[in-house]
Amino acid sequence: MRIIVVGAGLAGLTCAKVLAERGAEVVVFEASDGAGGRVRTDERDGFLLDRGFQVYFTAYPVSRRHLDHAALNLMAFDPGAIVRRGREESVLSDPLRDPKALASSLLSDAATFSDKLRTLTLAAGSVTEGAVAAGDLDGEDSSSLDYLRGYGFSERVIDDFYRPFYGGIFLDRSLSTSARVLRFTFKMLATGKTAVPARGIGEIPKQLAARLPVGAVRINSPVRSLLRDGDRVVGVEVAREEHEADAVVVATDAPIARRLAGAAAPEGSVGQICVYYAADGVRSGKKIVLNAEDGGFVNNAVEISAVAPSYAPRGQHLLSVVALGGFELPDAEIYRRGIADVTRWYPQADLAPLAVYRVPYAQFSQPPGIHERLPENRTGTPGLVLAGEYTEDSSINGSMLSGEKAAGEVTRAWKI
Numbered sequence: 336m337r338i339i340v341v342g343a344g345l346a347g348l349t350c351a352k353v354l355a356e357r358g359a360e361v362v363v364f365e366a367s368d369g370a371g372g373r374v375r376t377d378e379r380d381g382f383l384l385d386r387g388f389q390v391y392f393t394a395y396p397v398s399r400r401h402l403d404h405a406a407l408n409l410m411a412f413d414p415g416a417i418v419r420r421g422r423e424e425s426v427l428s429d430p431l432r433d434p435k436a437l438a439s440s441l442l443s444d445a446a447t448f449s450d451k452l453r454t455l456t457l458a459a460g461s462v463t464e465g466a467v468a469a470g471d472l473d474g475e476d477s478s479s480l481d482y483l484r485g486y487g488f489s490e491r492v493i494d495d496f497y498r499p500f501y502g503g504i505f506l507d508r509s510l511s512t513s514a515r516v517l518r519f520t521f522k523m524l525a526t527g528k529t530a531v532p533a534r535g536i537g538e539i540p541k542q543l544a545a546r547l548p549v550g551a552v553r554i555n556s557p558v559r560s561l562l563r564d565g566d567r568v569v570g571v572e573v574a575r576e577e578h579e580a581d582a583v584v585v586a587t588d589a590p591i592a593r594r595l596a597g598a599a600a601p602e603g604s605v606g607q608i609c610v611y612y613a614a615d616g617v618r619s620g621k622k623i624v625l626n627a628e629d630g631g632f633v634n635n636a637v638e639i640s641a642v643a644p645s646y647a648p649r650g651q652h653l654l655s656v657v658a659l660g661g662f663e664l665p666d667a668e669i670y671r672r673g674i675a676d677v678t679r680w681y682p683q684a685d686l687a688p689l690a691v692y693r694v695p696y697a698q699f700s701q702p703p704g705i706h707e708r709l710p711e712n713r714t715g716t717p718g719l720v721l722a723g724e725y726t727e728d729s730s731i732n733g734s735m736l737s738g739e740k741a742a743g744e745v746t747r748a749w750k751i
C-alpha cells in the first residue's frame with residue numbers, strides 16, 4: 336500500500352505519521368525547503384524567530400495524542416495579560432481562573448462585578464463541553480462579538496480586553512470570527528497552559544517528521560498536478576516525474592487545494608505581520624501585552640525570550656511584536672511603527688530591528704457558520720483524500736485533527 340501525501344504541514348505530517356504507524360508506505364512531497372508549513376522557526380545570530388507569532392495550548396485534545404509534550408520542553412506564558420492604553424497599564428493576573436485578580440486602573444472601573452462573574456460563567460461553561468475542536472461545538476453560531484455582547488459584557492471590556500486579546504488569536508480585532516473558535520479557545524485557556532516549545536514553534540512539525548521513516552519527506556518537491564486514470568487519482572507529477580500511489584492525500588492550504596484537487600475549500604484569509612527586535616527595557620515578563628487603543632499599529636507584543644530563554648542568545652532579549660495590517664509597508668516603516676508603539680508603553684525600551692515576517696495567509700477566514708460548510712476529507716473522486724486545517728478549524732489542533740481523519744479515511748477505504 337503506497338500513499339502519497341502532498342504537503343508537509345501539520346495536517347500532512349500527522350496523516351503520514353498515522354498511516355506509517357499502520358504499516359503503509361508513505362511519501363510526503365513538500366514544495367518548500369523544509370517541513371512544517373506555516374509552523375516553522377528560523378535561527379539567526381542565536382535568535383529563534385518563529386515565522387509569525389503563534390502559541391500552543393497544552394490542552395489541545397488532538398495534538399496531544401501525537402506529540403510528546405515533555406520532549407517539546409514547553410515553556411509557558413504567565414496567564415492573563417498586560418493591557419496598555421498609551422501610558423495607562425492594567426495587569427490581568429488570570430481573568431479566567433481568578434476574576435478577583437482583575438486589577439488596577441484600566442479595567443477595574445469598567446469591568447463590573449457582573450462582567451467578572453460572566454467571565455467566570457463562560458469559562459466554567461466552556462470546560463464542560465466535550466468537543467475536540469472548534470468545529471465540533473454545538474449550538475447556534477454567531478460572531479464572537481455578538482456572543483460576548485449576548486453574555487452582557489460591557490463595550491469597554493470588549494474594547495480593552497477581548498478585541499486585542501482575541502484579535503491576536505483570530506488575527507481579527509473586529510471579532511467577526513465564529514463564536515465557536517472563541518468558545519473553544521476559551522476552553523483551552525481555562526484548562527491548560529499557553530506555551531511555546533523551548534527551541535521554537537517549528538519543533539512541533541520536526542517532532543512529527545522525526546517519527547516517519549528516513550527519506551519519507553521529500554522537500555523542494557512541488558507537486559505540479561495529480562495523475563488520473565479516468566476519474567481515479569493514481570499519483571502525482573513532481574518535476575516532470577510521475578509517481579504512482581494507491582491513494583493521494585492533498586494536504587495543502589485551501590487556495591492550493593482548490594487549484595490542485597478542485598476542493599470546495601473556503602475562500603478568504605486573515606494575516607499577521609510579526610516583527611522581531613533585540614530589546615532592552617521591556618518589562619512585560621512572561622505576559623502578553625495587548626494594545627487597547629484602536630488605530631495603533633501593534634496589536635500585541637511579548638518578550639518571548641522571557642517565556643523561553645533559548646529564543647535569544649545569553650544576556651540578550653527577543654521582543655516579538657504583532658500587527659494585523661500594513662502588509663504593504665516597507666520594512667523600515669514597519670520597524671519604526673513598532674518602536675513608536677512599544678516605546679510609548681515602555682519609554683526606557685531600546686529596540687534593535689531584527690526581522691519582519693509578513694504572513695498574509697495565516698489562517699482561513701472563519702465567519703459564523705463556516706464550520707458546518709467545510710469540505711469532508713473524503714472526496715467524490717476515487718483515490719483522492721483531503722487534509723488541511725480548512726476541513727476542521729484554523730489551528731495546530733484543527734490541522735492535526737484533519738490529518739488524523741484523512742488517515743482514517745485512507746485506512747477505511749483501502750482497508751489498511
Ligand SMILES: Cc1cc2nc3c(=O)[nH]c(=O)nc-3n(C[C@H](O)[C@H](O)[C@H](O)COP(=O)(O)OP(=O)(O)OC[C@H]3O[C@@H](n4cnc5c(N)ncnc54)[C@H](O)[C@@H]3O)c2cc1C
Nearest residue numbers: 342344345346366372373387389390558697723724730731
Ligand atoms: C502567523 C500564524 C499564527 C498562527 N497562530 C496560531 C496559534 O497561535 N495557535 C494555533 O493553534 N494555530 C495558529 N495558527 C494556525 C496554524 O499554524 C495552522 O492552522 C496550521 O499550521 C495549518 O497547517 P496545514 O497543514 O493545514 O497547512 P500548511 O501549514 O499551510 O501546510 C501545507 C503545506 O503544503 C505545502 N504545499 C503547498 N503546495 C504544494 C505542492 N503543490 N506540492 C507540495 N507541497 C505543497 C506547503 O508548502 C505547506 O508546507 C497560526 C498560523 C500562522 C501562519
